[in-house]
Amino acid sequence: MTTTPGTETTPVIPLPARAAALLTGLGATTTAASALMSWTWTSDFPGDLTYYGSPAGLQWLALTGGLLTLTLLLATHGTPGLRWAAPARSHNAVLLAAVGAFAVSWFSVIAIAAHLGGLANLDPGGWVAALGSLLALAGSLALPLDRRDRVPLRLLDRRLFLLVPAAPIAWFGAHAVPGDKPVAPVLTALAGALLIAAGLVVLIQLGHLAHTWLRPGTVRRPLPAARELPSWAEVLLIVAAFAVGLFAITFGIDTEYGELFTGYLLLAAGVVAALGKAGLLARLRALTVKHRPVTTGAAFAAAAGFPFTQTSDQYTSVAANILIFATVALGLNIVVGLAGLLDLGYVAFLGVGAYAAALVSGSPASPIHVQFPFWAAMLTGAAVSMVFGVLIGAPTLRLRGDYLAIVTLGFGEIFRITMLNLNGTTGPKVTNGSNGIPRIPDLEIFGFDLGKPHTVAGVELGRFSNYYLLMLLVTAFVVLVFARVGNSRIGRAWVAIREDETAAEAMGINGFRLKLLAFALGACLAGLAGTVQAHVSYTVTPDQYTFAEALPPNSAFLLAAVILGGMGTISGPLAGATLLFLIPKKLEFLSNYQLLAFGIALIVLMRVRPEGLIPNRRRQLEFHEADIPAQASGDAVALTKAGA
Amino acid sequence: MTTTDAPAAAGTPAAPAKPLLEVSGVTMRFGGLTAVNNVSLTVGEGEIIGLIGPNGAGKTTFFNCLTGLYVPTEGRVAYRGTVLPPKPHLVTQAGIARTFQNIRLFANMTVLENVLVGRHTRTREGLFSAILRGPGYHRAEAESRARAMELLEFTGLADKAEHLARNLPYGEQRKLEIARALASDPGLLLLDEPTAGMNPQETRAAEELVFAIRDQGVSVLVIEHDMRFIFNLCDRTAVLVQGQKIVEGDRETVQSDERVITAYLGAPLEGTTAATETDQ
Numbered sequence: 001m002t003t004t005p006g007t008e009t010t011p012v013i014p015l016p017a018r019a020a021a022l023l024t025g026l027g028a029t030t031t032a033a034s035a036l037m038s039w040t041w042t043s044d045f046p047g048d049l050t051y052y053g054s055p056a057g058l059q060w061l062a063l064t065g066g067l068l069t070l071t072l073l074l075a076t077h078g079t080p081g082l083r084w085a086a087p088a089r090s091h092n093a094v095l096l097a098a099v100g101a102f103a104v105s106w107f108s109v110i111a112i113a114a115h116l117g118g119l120a121n122l123d124p125g126g127w128v129a130a131l132g133s134l135l136a137l138a139g140s141l142a143l144p145l146d147r148r149d150r151v152p153l154r155l156l157d158r159r160l161f162l163l164v165p166a167a168p169i170a171w172f173g174a175h176a177v178p179g180d181k182p183v184a185p186v187l188t189a190l191a192g193a194l195l196i197a198a199g200l201v202v203l204i205q206l207g208h209l210a211h212t213w214l215r216p217g218t219v220r221r222p223l224p225a226a227r228e229l230p231s232w233a234e235v236l237l238i239v240a241a242f243a244v245g246l247f248a249i250t251f252g253i254d255t256e257y258g259e260l261f262t263g264y265l266l267l268a269a270g271v272v273a274a275l276g277k278a279g280l281l282a283r284l285r286a287l288t289v290k291h292r293p294v295t296t297g298a299a300f301a302a303a304a305g306f307p308f309t310q311t312s313d314q315y316t317s318v319a320a321n322i323l324i325f326a327t328v329a330l331g332l333n334i335v336v337g338l339a340g341l342l343d344l345g346y347v348a349f350l351g352v353g354a355y356a357a358a359l360v361s362g363s364p365a366s367p368i369h370v371q372f373p374f375w376a377a378m379l380t381g382a383a384v385s386m387v388f389g390v391l392i393g394a395p396t397l398r399l400r401g402d403y404l405a406i407v408t409l410g411f412g413e414i415f416r417i418t419m420l421n422l423n424g425t426t427g428p429k430v431t432n433g434s435n436g437i438p439r440i441p442d443l444e445i446f447g448f449d450l451g452k453p454h455t456v457a458g459v460e461l462g463r464f465s466n467y468y469l470l471m472l473l474v475t476a477f478v479v480l481v482f483a484r485v486g487n488s489r490i491g492r493a494w495v496a497i498r499e500d501e502t503a504a505e506a507m508g509i510n511g512f513r514l515k516l517l518a519f520a521l522g523a524c525l526a527g528l529a530g531t532v533q534a535h536v537s538y539t540v541t542p543d544q545y546t547f548a549e550a551l552p553p554n555s556a557f558l559l560a561a562v563i564l565g566g567m568g569t570i571s572g573p574l575a576g577a578t579l580l581f582l583i584p585k586k587l588e589f590l591s592n593y594q595l596l597a598f599g600i601a602l603i604v605l606m607r608v609r610p611e612g613l614i615p616n617r618r619r620q621l622e623f624h625e626a627d628i629p630a631q632a633s634g635d636a637v638a639l640t641k642a643g644a
Numbered sequence: 645m646t647t648t649d650a651p652a653a654a655g656t657p658a659a660p661a662k663p664l665l666e667v668s669g670v671t672m673r674f675g676g677l678t679a680v681n682n683v684s685l686t687v688g689e690g691e692i693i694g695l696i697g698p699n700g701a702g703k704t705t706f707f708n709c710l711t712g713l714y715v716p717t718e719g720r721v722a723y724r725g726t727v728l729p730p731k732p733h734l735v736t737q738a739g740i741a742r743t744f745q746n747i748r749l750f751a752n753m754t755v756l757e758n759v760l761v762g763r764h765t766r767t768r769e770g771l772f773s774a775i776l777r778g779p780g781y782h783r784a785e786a787e788s789r790a791r792a793m794e795l796l797e798f799t800g801l802a803d804k805a806e807h808l809a810r811n812l813p814y815g816e817q818r819k820l821e822i823a824r825a826l827a828s829d830p831g832l833l834l835l836d837e838p839t840a841g842m843n844p845q846e847t848r849a850a851e852e853l854v855f856a857i858r859d860q861g862v863s864v865l866v867i868e869h870d871m872r873f874i875f876n877l878c879d880r881t882a883v884l885v886q887g888q889k890i891v892e893g894d895r896e897t898v899q900s901d902e903r904v905i906t907a908y909l910g911a912p913l914e915g916t917t918a919a920t921e922t923d924q
Contacts, residue, residue, distance in 0.1 A: 035832065097675075105819075187904070244647035428697075481775055483776050484774050484777060485771060485774045485775060487768045488769065488774035488781075488785075489760075489763075489764060489767055489784075489785075489788070490770065490771055490774055492753070492757055492760055492761050493761065493764055495750065495752075495753055495757075496750050496753070496761045499751060499752055499753065500748050500749075500750060500751075502713070502748065502752035503744065503748035503749070503750065504750075504761070505731075505732040505733050505824075506711060506713075506732050506733075506736060506742055506744075506748075507733075507736060507741075507761050507762050507764055507765075507827075507828065508762075508764050508765030508828050509733055509736050509765075510733045510759070511733070517771060521771065526755065530811050
């Protein structure tokens with residue numbers, strides 16, 4: 001085995017290798033088997049986990065986690081017939097799968113106990129799941145894992161730990177003040193903030209301790225060459241992978257209660273990480289690169305197939321909104337990811353497109369009493385948005401970095417406030433102010449009314465399914481534009497400007513013109529999405545287009561989707577937007593703590609994957625330089641001289 | 645202000661056959677500070693001209709005046725008889741390419757992409773052409789790639805075309821900067837300290853490269869501190885001290901000049917103002 005400097009392959013818990021493998025296997029099997037038992041006695045807990053022999057909701061997740069752990073364990077040990085499942089031969093994959101199974105089992109058990117008020121509500125199945133997943137986790141920690149050989153540095157300043165005793169004292173102190181004093185709520189709020197800060201300190205310290213104990217690392221092993229398959233088999237594999245992906249995503253969107261979605265996210269994170277470590281994702285990527293048209297077609301087909309799996313409008317409306325959000329995020333990715341222009345007011349362009357479409361939609365509230373056909377409305381929205389992009393970009397793009405961010409933030413707000421003021425009293429009557437433009441009629445494309453259900457191939461497609469499919473075409477168009485422009489003379493010039501504007505200009509690139517082009521193209525694509533959005537949501541109001549809010553789309557969320565998903569890629573913002581749309585929606589069961597949990601989730605994501613969920617090759621290298629094979633340089637002398 | 649077919653500068657010692665770049669009386673002041681003071685220089689076709697001087701003499705500032713990064717306070721820069729506009733991208737388009745003293749590659753692009761960016765001014769494919777991808781687009785893209793690969797072959801980086809620029813060793817980053825500059829098909833190449841930080845073997849290789857560039861018909865104006873490099877290479881050498889050109893000529897003229905020796909030994913020059921070199 002090749003050794004990578006700074007890493008070792010050792011167990012965290014010292015146990016004989018055979019015992020560790022047995023323990024993991026036993027634990028994983030038990031976890032999977034527990035799904036066939038009753039977890040709680042009453043159907044009061046969402047999902048009804050009371051049946052023997054018939055898994056439901058969270059039990060399916062535990063079953064998946066357990067089986068995956070077992071499969072990866074057997075595959076890593078080279079069981080004939082399963083070796084394909086873990087080409088990288090890293091036990092870390094087993095550990096990650098076990099962590100996923102453990103997280104979902106323990107989350108379920110704790111949620112049952114909390115929801116129904118006590119551990120007494122657990123049936124044997126719940127206990128078995130908890131114990132089994134714990135055994136699997138312990139066993140996998142005793143497997144020879146890839147680890148760093150050094151302990152990472154301490155993270156926090158020692159003085160911050162003073163917060164831990166100080167916060168509860170402040171809390172009780174604040175409550176000792178009589179409630180009728182005017183300072184009482186202020187004190188309580190301050191003490192609350194202190195408590196949260198102290199909680200974060202403790203969390204970070206615990207994470208640090210876990211990190212020092214586990215020291216997870218990456219040992220590079222060359223992936224064995226994949227077995228040669230006929231190309232039809234490879235295409236079938238890609239199609240199968242997309243079918244599984246579609247199923248997994250549909251499952252996530254369809255989750256009917258927050259607990260199931262949280263469990264789903266926990267397991268999904270573990271499963272994806274495990275498959276990545278096992279080397280399966282690398283294999284899949286190699287396949288998709290080899291058959292790119294098939295991959296694109298399969299992805300599109302999978303997305304187009306979604307409405308056919310739905311029986312009501314409930315989730316197709318969510319999906320249509322996700323597509324709108326994702327398309328705008330992809331447009332923003334041109335501006336931020338390619339050209340490197342930080343735009344904090346991007347949602348305004350979506351608003352411009354939506355308002356333009358609403359005004360020419362024939363809505364009775366619109367002062368312009370015209371009804372454009374669908375294609376003309378779309379072109380109008382895109383064109384007006386592009387004009388606004390140029391108008392805003394022309395003066396601001398002479399600024400760089402932080403200044404540009406501040407000015408775009410300002411313009412985003414100016415748009416919203418202007419729309420508020422064009423209400424007939426504080427300005428000319430165009431937009432009806434805060435009432436917005438209501439009753440926007442449904443689109444009709446060549447006699448096809450998108451507002452009415454239609455039956456296609458025996459499946460009834462409702463209003464939102466229609467819009468979802470229309471929006472999918474728009475998304476496909478934006479993806480096409482992004483892919484083609486990104487990999488062209490213009491796209492390269494944008495990346496060059498992002499990397500070093502002075503050098504780019506010295507290479508003959510007209511920086512201002514190209515930045516304006518990026519801004520205008522981004523605005524145009526957002527406007528295009530806006531025209532559909534106006535019709536999907538019936539009403540256009542100014543407060544749909546704020547800088548930050550609890551729900552997407554808004555400028556902050558758009559930027560977060562791009563950065564979380566992966567700057568400069570196509571699938572990144574799509575994935576980021578989907579997650580950012582679903583997480584707040586599905587965290588609603590946390591009520592008051594929804595935003596806190598969301599914030600923590602974002603921090604954790606950025607800590608674990610600063611380059612985004614689906615990074616492009618460049619960003620990956622940027623953040624994980626240590627993992628790059630060292631270049632044979634041989635001019636250390638030159639380097640030291642150059643440093644002078 | 646266009647002067648057509650200006651007569652070759654009569655005053656210069658070895659008058660070039662056909663002037664490519666004519667700099668006359670360029671002065672650059674930053675507030676009260678005169679970084680470049682009334683410098684004139686002519687580069688002929690197929691010449692290699694050296695520019696030397698102690699640290700802070702104003703060499704890089706002078707370069708920046710030529711390439712449009714700075715707008716000179718006074719003076720005139722003409723290329724092939726046409727006065728250059730003070731915009732870097734227009735200067736490049738006119739046919740002057742440059743490298744930077746502190747390497748400024750597009751670090752997170754591949755080696756090939758870096759050179760392709762250099763082709764920007766010599767290609768025309770716009771946004772719609774990129775979206776529609778007609779036959780013209782494919783032809784232009786293939787031509788750009790072929791030319792870029794040719795340049796990578798020329799500088800010896802062809803086998804690293806798909807590496808990230810940031811991962812290249814130092815010497816190869818210098819070469820890549822030159823390849824990227826050559827991609828804009830310049831008539832004149834400005835090299836700002838191309839051998840800084842190189843060991844003797846690499847410096848010799850750089851010499852060969854500069855000669856090879858000249859043989860392709862590109863004139864070169866090079867700033868250097870390495871005297872052996874300069875005198876091996878250059879047809880003429882100008883010496884810049886405290887913003888002023890004190891002498892210009894061949895090896896013997898420069899080496900025997902009293903003022904050059906004084907300047908390099910650190911004695912102050914009488915009757916000049918203090919100057920500084922403004923690096924990027």
